[in-house]
Amino acid sequence: MNGSSHKLPREPHRPADDEPTVMGMEERSAWVQVFVFVITTGAYLAVVLPRAWSQPIDEVEWVVPLLWALGISIVSVIVGSIIAGVGGAIGLTIRGLDVDSELATDSRDKDIGRHARLRTHWVASVLGAGTLILAMLDVDTFWIGTFVFVVSSIGAIAEAVVRIRAYRRGFVA
Amino acid sequence: MSPKPTRVTNRIRALRTERGDLTQADLAEKLGVTRQTVIAIEQGKYSPSLEMAFQIARVFDVPLDDVFHYGEGDAN
Numbered sequence: 001m002n003g004s005s006h007k008l009p010r011e012p013h014r015p016a017d018d019e020p021t022v023m024g025m026e027e028r029s030a031w032v033q034v035f036v037f038v039i040t041t042g043a044y045l046a047v048v049l050p051r052a053w054s055q056p057i058d059e060v061e062w063v064v065p066l067l068w069a070l071g072i073s074i075v076s077v078i079v080g081s082i083i084a085g086v087g088g089a090i091g092l093t094i095r096g097l098d099v100d101s102e103l104a105t106d107s108r109d110k111d112i113g114r115h116a117r118l119r120t121h122w123v124a125s126v127l128g129a130g131t132l133i134l135a136m137l138d139v140d141t142f143w144i145g146t147f148v149f150v151v152s153s154i155g156a157i158a159e160a161v162v163r164i165r166a167y168r169r170g171f172v173a
Numbered sequence: 174m175s176p177k178p179t180r181v182t183n184r185i186r187a188l189r190t191e192r193g194d195l196t197q198a199d200l201a202e203k204l205g206v207t208r209q210t211v212i213a214i215e216q217g218k219y220s221p222s223l224e225m226a227f228q229i230a231r232v233f234d235v236p237l238d239d240v241f242h243y244g245e246g247d248a249n
C-alpha cells in the first residue's frame with residue numbers, strides 16, 4: 001500500500017449560501033422534451049415530405065412513420081429524463097451535496113408548470129381550428145395527421161421553452 | 174444582467190444576515206422548498222405565494238411588509 005486511495009464520494013455537507021447546485025429535475029425534463037421533439041418531428045417530416053412531393057398524396061405512407069415518431073418521442077422523454085436525473089444525482093454526490101433535497105420538486109416547479117401551460121394555451125386553439133378547417137376543406141388525411149402531429153410537437157416544444165426561460169430568468173405568476 | 178420579472182422586492186438576504194445563523198438551506202428546510210427556490214426568491218426571480226410569504230415572515234418573526242415590498246408606481 002502506498003497510501004494513495006481512491007476518492008470516495010463525500011458525505012453530503014450543508015451547502016453554503018449561493019453554492020452552485022445542479023439543474024433541477026423539472027428543468028432537465030424540459031430540456032429533454034425540447035431536444036426529443038425537435039429531433040422526432042424533424043425526422044418524421046424528413047421521411048414523409050419527400051414522399052408527398054414525389055407521389056400522389058393519397059398513396060403516401062404516413063401512419064407508420066407518425067406512430068414511430070410518437071412512440072419514440074414518449075419513450076425518449078421518459079428515458080432521457082431518468083438519465084438526466086441520474087446524471088444530476090452523480091454530479092451532486094461528487095460535489096458532496098444532498099441529492100434528495102437538491103433535486104426535489106416544490107411549489108415553484110408547480111407554478112412554473114402552470115405558467116407554461118397558460119402561456120402555450122394558444123396551441124390548443126390553433127390545433128382545434130386548424131384541424132377543423134382542414135377537414136372542411138376535405139384535404140387528404142395525410143395533411144390532417146401531419147398537421148396534428150406537428151402542431152402538437154410545437155406545443156410541447158413551446159411549453160418546455162417557456163419553462164426553461166422561467167427557471168433561468170424568473171417569471172411572474 | 175436581465176431585468177427582474179417582478180416589482181416585488183424582499184429583504185430575505187438582509188434578514189438572514191441579521192440573524193447570522195440562517196443559511197439558504199436552513200430557510201428552505203423550514204419552508205419545505207428547495208434551496209434553488211429560496212435563491213430564486215432572494216434574487217427576485219420568483220414571487221412566492223401569499224401563504225409562503227407569511228411563512229417566511231413568521232420564520233424571521235417580523236410583519237410581512239418588513240420582508241416584502243412592492244415597487245413604486247402604478248399598483249394596477
